[in-house]
Amino acid sequence: VIQGTTAPRRLLPPFTEEHEELRQSIRRFVERELAPHAHEWEEARWFPDEVFGKLASVGFLGLKYPEEYGGQGGDYLHDAVFTEELAGCRSGGVAAGIGAHVGIATPPVWKFGTEDQKQRYLVPAIAGEKIAALAITEPDAGSDVAGLKTTAKRVDGGWVVNGSKMFITNGVRADFLVTAVKTTPEGGHQGLSFLLIDKQDGVTASKIEKLGWHASDTALISFDDVFVPDENLLGEVNKGFYLIMANFQWERLLMALGSVAAMQRAFDKTLQYALERTAFGRPIGKFQVLRHKFAEMATTIEGGRDLTYHALRLFVDGEDATREVTMAKLATQRACFELMDTCLQIHGGNGYMREYEIERAARDARLGPIGGGSDEIMKEILGRTMGL
Amino acid sequence: MSATEQVLKPDHGTKRRHFIFTEEHEQLRESIGSFVVKELAPHAEEWEETTFPDWVFQRMGELGFLGLTMPEEYGGQGGDYYCSIILAEEMAKSNCGGCAMGIGVQTDMAMPPINIFGTEEQKQEWMVPAIKGEKILCLGITEPDAGSDVAGIKTRAIRDGDEFVINGSKTFITNGHRADVIVLVTKTDPEAGYDGFSLFLVPMDAPGVIREKKLQKMGMHASDTALLAFQDVRVPASAMLGQEGKGFYNIMWELQGERMVGASGAVASAQRLMERTLQYSLERTAFGRPIGKFQVTRHKFAEMATKIEVARQMVYTTAWRIQNGEYPVREISMAKLYASRIAVEVADECIQIHGGAGYMKEYNVERAWRDLRLNRIGAGTDEIMLEVIGRSYGL
Numbered sequence: 001v002i003q004g005t006t007a008p009r010r011l012l013p014p015f016t017e018e019h020e021e022l023r024q025s026i027r028r029f030v031e032r033e034l035a036p037h038a039h040e041w042e043e044a045r046w047f048p049d050e051v052f053g054k055l056a057s058v059g060f061l062g063l064k065y066p067e068e069y070g071g072q073g074g075d076y077l078h079d080a081v082f083t084e085e086l087a088g089c090r091s092g093g094v095a096a097g098i099g100a101h102v103g104i105a106t107p108p109v110w111k112f113g114t115e116d117q118k119q120r121y122l123v124p125a126i127a128g129e130k131i132a133a134l135a136i137t138e139p140d141a142g143s144d145v146a147g148l149k150t151t152a153k154r155v156d157g158g159w160v161v162n163g164s165k166m167f168i169t170n171g172v173r174a175d176f177l178v179t180a181v182k183t184t185p186e187g188g189h190q191g192l193s194f195l196l197i198d199k200q201d202g203v204t205a206s207k208i209e210k211l212g213w214h215a216s217d218t219a220l221i222s223f224d225d226v227f228v229p230d231e232n233l234l235g236e237v238n239k240g241f242y243l244i245m246a247n248f249q250w251e252r253l254l255m256a257l258g259s260v261a262a263m264q265r266a267f268d269k270t271l272q273y274a275l276e277r278t279a280f281g282r283p284i285g286k287f288q289v290l291r292h293k294f295a296e297m298a299t300t301i302e303g304g305r306d307l308t309y310h311a312l313r314l315f316v317d318g319e320d321a322t323r324e325v326t327m328a329k330l331a332t333q334r335a336c337f338e339l340m341d342t343c344l345q346i347h348g349g350n351g352y353m354r355e356y357e358i359e360r361a362a363r364d365a366r367l368g369p370i371g372g373g374s375d376e377i378m379k380e381i382l383g384r385t386m387g388l
Numbered sequence: 389m390s391a392t393e394q395v396l397k398p399d400h401g402t403k404r405r406h407f408i409f410t411e412e413h414e415q416l417r418e419s420i421g422s423f424v425v426k427e428l429a430p431h432a433e434e435w436e437e438t439t440f441p442d443w444v445f446q447r448m449g450e451l452g453f454l455g456l457t458m459p460e461e462y463g464g465q466g467g468d469y470y471c472s473i474i475l476a477e478e479m480a481k482s483n484c485g486g487c488a489m490g491i492g493v494q495t496d497m498a499m500p501p502i503n504i505f506g507t508e509e510q511k512q513e514w515m516v517p518a519i520k521g522e523k524i525l526c527l528g529i530t531e532p533d534a535g536s537d538v539a540g541i542k543t544r545a546i547r548d549g550d551e552f553v554i555n556g557s558k559t560f561i562t563n564g565h566r567a568d569v570i571v572l573v574t575k576t577d578p579e580a581g582y583d584g585f586s587l588f589l590v591p592m593d594a595p596g597v598i599r600e601k602k603l604q605k606m607g608m609h610a611s612d613t614a615l616l617a618f619q620d621v622r623v624p625a626s627a628m629l630g631q632e633g634k635g636f637y638n639i640m641w642e643l644q645g646e647r648m649v650g651a652s653g654a655v656a657s658a659q660r661l662m663e664r665t666l667q668y669s670l671e672r673t674a675f676g677r678p679i680g681k682f683q684v685t686r687h688k689f690a691e692m693a694t695k696i697e698v699a700r701q702m703v704y705t706t707a708w709r710i711q712n713g714e715y716p717v718r719e720i721s722m723a724k725l726y727a728s729r730i731a732v733e734v735a736d737e738c739i740q741i742h743g744g745a746g747y748m749k750e751y752n753v754e755r756a757w758r759d760l761r762l763n764r765i766g767a768g769t770d771e772i773m774l775e776v777i778g779r780s781y782g783l
Contacts, residue, residue, distance in 0.1 A: 010712055012705065013407060271781055291778030298777055299722040306701035310406070319404060327694045382693055383686030386666060 012305070014313045019081050022063075026085040029058060038090035041215040042360065045207070047094050049131065049173055052101065056128025061102055065110060069118055070126040076250070076316050079103065083254050087261035090357060092364025093215030095258060100169035100216075101125065103254045105132035105178050108194065108243055112235035121176055121196055133174035135165040135197075135221060136244060142167075143377045145180070145244060146188045150223060152181035152195060158229040159183075159195060164222040171219025172205045179223075180244065183237055192240030195228045202226040212363030248373060249322065252329040253315055255372045256308040259336035259365070263301045266361050267294070270343040273350075290346060297339050304332040323385050330378040333368030340365045408470055408708050416471060420453060420478040428482040435610040436755070440487040442524065442566055445494065449521020454495050458503055462511055463519040469711040472496055473703065476649045480656035483752060485759030486610025488653055493562045494518060496649040498525035498571045501587065501642050505630030510589055514569050526567035526592075528558035528616065529639060535560075536772045538573070538636065539582060543618060545574035552576075552628070554590065554621040557600075560766075564614025565599050567592050572618075573639050576632055585635030588627050596621035607758030644717060646767045647724035648707065654731035654763045655699045661756050662692050665738040668745075685741060692734045699727040718780040725773035728763035735760050 011020065033054055041047040055061050063078035065071025072078065079102065086095040109122045109132075124130035141147035150163025161181055165171070177197045184191030197203065203226055205219040235243050271294060274285030284290055308331075311324035340362035344351035351358045369375040405414065427447065431440070448454050456471035458464025465471070475495065479488035502515045502525075517523035534540035543556025554574060561570070570590050577584035590597065598617040605613060630638050666689060669680030679685050702723040709716040735757035739746035746753045764770050 009714060010709070013708075271783075275782065285783045288775075291783040292771075292774040294781055294783055295725075295774040295777035298718075298781065299726055302719060302722045303698040303702050303726055306705040307698045309705075310697075310701045313407060314404060324697070327697050330690070331694050331698050376687070379687040379690035380683075382690035383683075386686075386689055386693065387670065388666075388680045388686040388689055 012309055014077055014309065014316060015081070019077060022078060023081050023085060025058075026060065026082055027088060029055075029060070030085055030088045034086075034089035034091075034094060038094065038215070038357075041094060042091055043214075045209075045214050046217060047091075047097060047215045051094070051098070052128040052131055054128075055098065056126065061128055062126035063102075065106075065122065065126055069110075069123050077312075079254075080257055080312060083257045084261040087258055087265055091215045091360070092262075092367070093213040096169050096213050096216045099254060099258070100134065101132050104247060104251045105134040105170070105174075107250060108134070108178055108234060108247055109196070111246065112194070112243055113196075114231070116231060117196060117234065124175075130175040131170055131173050133168050133170040133177050133219075134247075135168045135171070135177045135179040137165065137167050139164060139166045139220070143374055145192070145241065148180055148182055148192065150179070150181050151185060152183050152193065152228065154183075155227070158227055158232070161195065161197065161223040161226040161228055164220065166220050167208070168205075168219045168221055170217055171221050172207055172217045174205075175199055177203070177221065178234065180240055183240075187238060189241040190238050192244070193237050194234040194240045194243055196232040196234050197223070197226060197228055198232075200226065212360065212366055214360075249315065249325050251372050252325050253308070253312055255368060256304070256311070256325075256328040256332045259332040259368055260301060260305045260308055262361065262365065263297070263304065263332075263336050263339050266340055266343045266358065267297050267301060270294075270346050270358070274346055284346070293342055293346065297342060300335050300339055304328075304335055307331055323382065326378050326381045326385075329372065330375055330382070333365075334375060336368050337362065337365040406704050408704055408711070413470055413474060416456075416467070417474045417478060419451075420475060421481055423448075423451060423453070424478055424481040428484065428487060432482060432484040432487075432610070432752075435484055435487060437609070439612045440484065440490060440610045444487065444491070445521035445524055447521065448491065449519060454491075454521055455499075455519030456495070458499065458515070458519055462503075462516050470707055472645070472649060473652045473707050476652035477656035480653055480660055483660075483756075484610050485653075485657070485756070485762070486608040489608055489611045489762075490563050492646075492649050492653065493527060494525050497642065497646045498527040500645050501527075501571055501629060501638060502589070504641075505587070505638055506589075507626070509626065510629065514589060517568075523568040524563055524566050526561050526563040526570050526614075527642070528561055528564075528570045528572045530558060530560050532557055532559050532615075536769055538639065541573060541575060541585075543572070543574045544578075545576050545586060545588060547576075547625070548622075550625050551622050552588065552625060554588065554596075554618045554623065556618050558616045558618075559614075560603065561614045561616055562611055564616055565602060565612045570597075570616070571629060573635055576635070580633060582636045583633045585639070586632045587629040587635045587638060588623055589629050590618070590621060590623055590627065594621050594623065606761060607755065608762055641715075643767060644715070644720050647720050647773075648703070648710070650763055650767050651699070651703050651720075651723045651727035652707075654727040654760060655696060655703055657756060657760060658692075658696050658699070658727075658731040658734040661735055661738050661753065662689070662696060665689075665741050665753070668751075669741055679741070688737055688741065692737055695730040696734065699723070699730050702726055718777055721768075721773045721776040721780075724768065725770055725777070728760075729770065731760045731763055732757070 059072045062071030063074045067073040089095055106125045125132050152159040152161045179195050179197045181195055182191050183193040202224045205221045208218045275283050277284050308328040311321050311328040314321035344358045344362050347358050350356045452465050455464030456467045460466040518525050531541050545552040545554045572588045572590045575584055576586040596619040600615040600617055603613040670678045672679050706719040706723045739753050742753050745751050
């Protein structure tokens with residue numbers, strides 16, 4: 001035995017044994033409560049609201065939130081584990097709907113909200129009693145948030161909101177919308193604010209059909225003279241852009257974590273298929289070309305994971321990880337889609353069939369290079385951090 | 389003004405330390421780096437023509453850089469595995485791939501097998517002076533008819549009483565002309581398959597060792613690359629390194645370290661090249677602005693930086709596994725494969741951004757590309773890495 005060849009594999013930092021216990025319990029939940037319904041929910045273009053209640057009953061909606069608000073008192077790493085395991089639910093749409101609530105719509109309330117707002121929105125959200133959505137993108141403005149047009153006009157005791165929001169995950173079912181509005185129309189980035197808007201008369205949501213993420217509820221929402229009281233202003237007036245940017249780091253990290261986990265699952269499943277399926281007298285995985293395809297995929301996953309965990313470690317240590325998070329998002333999203341396409345190819349005709357769920361994974365993965373800031377925006381950010 | 393300019397406060401100037409490194413590592417990095425910049429880099433051009441001189445070994449030996457991870461009792465520094473990574477990264481500042489490779493063969497290819505498998509006498513005879521830079525090492529695996537397929541090597545060592553008689557040839561041997569000793573892979577039992585290989589420490593001045601020719605290469609011009617012949621070379625049985633019949637497994641172990649060093653060097657070289665090119669793109673103007681300010685060029689840099697960071701994290705994560713006693717062959721192969729590929733891609737992109745200047749010798753970009761191109765071949769080709777990774781999944 002050569003020295004140094006016998007040590008057991010260790011968990012990659014920042015994760016520890018403590019996280020493994022949580023991982024196992026989330027995995028069991030996902031396998032029992034979510035995965036078996038994936039097909040049905042994809043067909044229905046919807047998953048039931050009760051899913052949020054079930055997740056809340058086991059504490060998964062508040063893993064990182066303080067106990068005083070009904071959370072589990074954990075930290076970002078617990079949410080990271082949750083995100084990785086959600087990839088096992090077999091439906092990008094289900095993961096997206098849950099992720100939108102836990103990962104992107106409630107964190108701003110936690111970070112920027114008043115105590116009163118936390119009691120009214122964060123507490124019921126953690127309890128699964130209110131479903132949240134984050135509403136930023138509009139029909140005419142996505143990547144370029146300075147171009148948002150939904151306005152909030154100052155009136156006595158509050159604001160009146162008019163405009164529309166597009167591609168809003170959980171938009172139809174949401175009880176409240178964490179909404180970006182223009183409070184100073186000529187202010188550009190400095191004219192944005194956030195309002196907590198309850199579902200009410202004047203707020204109309206309609207579903208949008210998509211390439212993938214079928215089980216998720218994606219909405220076009222319009223606001224028609226919607227009154228929002230002063231106490232629902234989230235954070236400071238005209239400081240909304242800061243909120244968006246702060247939120248993006250975690251959202252992008254979650255996307256990177258989710259994609260790495262999704263890639264690993266697709267890889268494992270396809271590997272098994274390639275060892276069982278025979279052609280020309282041997283398992284197809286034993287052909288050199290396929291062996292190399294698997295090696296390429298495994299290398300992609302390993303690189304994506306190593307970079308994502310590096311960004312995650314910096315992020316949880318409180319460092320400005322903008323560069324690393326941006327790179328992690330960029331490096332994993334297109335890679336995930338390409339990897340799903342390779343898995344589909346290895347499955348041959350079966351890959352094209354719904355039953356094997358690879359075509360779904362490929363469709364779901366296509367959103368990655370678009371959502372949460374497109375690949376092109378990631379490159380703009382990175383280029384600018386280099387002074388270009 | 390764009391969104392990102394207004395709000396993001398880029399801190400790319402600050403260097404965030406990776407968790408595997410301590411303050412001591414940073415000091416070591418600083419001291420190797422400044423040595424390389426001051427004493428090696430200024431000679432890079434000259435050494436491309438002449439190959440780098442032997443004094444580099446002696447000087448680095450004096451400074452303690454040749455035995456960073458070796459035990460102190462043999463004159464080493466007793467450092468952890470990360471010190472090897474740091475050396476490989478800092479050597480990239482020499483702008484001289486051939487020099488970095490010659491040193492790498494000494495420190496991370498030929499020396500570790502002596503340290504791990506060698507007897508006390510062998511360590512005293514070869515490792516102690518090698519750490520001092522007084523003796524130069526090389527490693528002989530590849531043959532004219534067998535490279536990737538190590539099991540196909542034909543160099544024979546036949547027992548004759550208390551001696552072994554060696555016949556065969558080795559090629560592409562870095563340091564082959566200047567070396568004092570070679571760690572030689574031979575076949576001792578042709579019937580035994582993978583169990584039929586043994587390693588020897590063969591003095592390069594032994595009768596019958598013929599340094600045939602200095603091989604001309606595409607790049608790595610500063611390194612000395614030899615074709616060697618062994619004709620009835622007699623060595624005592626005590627020259628055997630490690631157990632008889634274990635040579636194949638021992639050399640496979642050696643290759644892991646070699647691949648890591650190659651990957652680390654590739655990442656560092658790509659990083660340097662990108663930084664130099666970034667500088668160029670901010671100075672060079674076309675159509676009224678620095679070329680780096682064109683969106684297409686900006687995105688090229690974003691892509692290069694991302695690839696380099698992925699490769700670096702693969703190397704560091706794998707180094708962490710090694711330091712913790714794992715034998716992560718799969719991850720080492722992945723890091724080596726990915727880092728080698730992206731380094732060549734980055735080098736090519738940097739030539740492109742330099743335009744005509746990139747094609748000229750003066751800017752050193754074409755040389756970096758020629759040097760880095762070896763990484764996808766040496767220490768196991770890309771294709772062999774893919775085989776190793778694929779087979780690790782039972783394929």
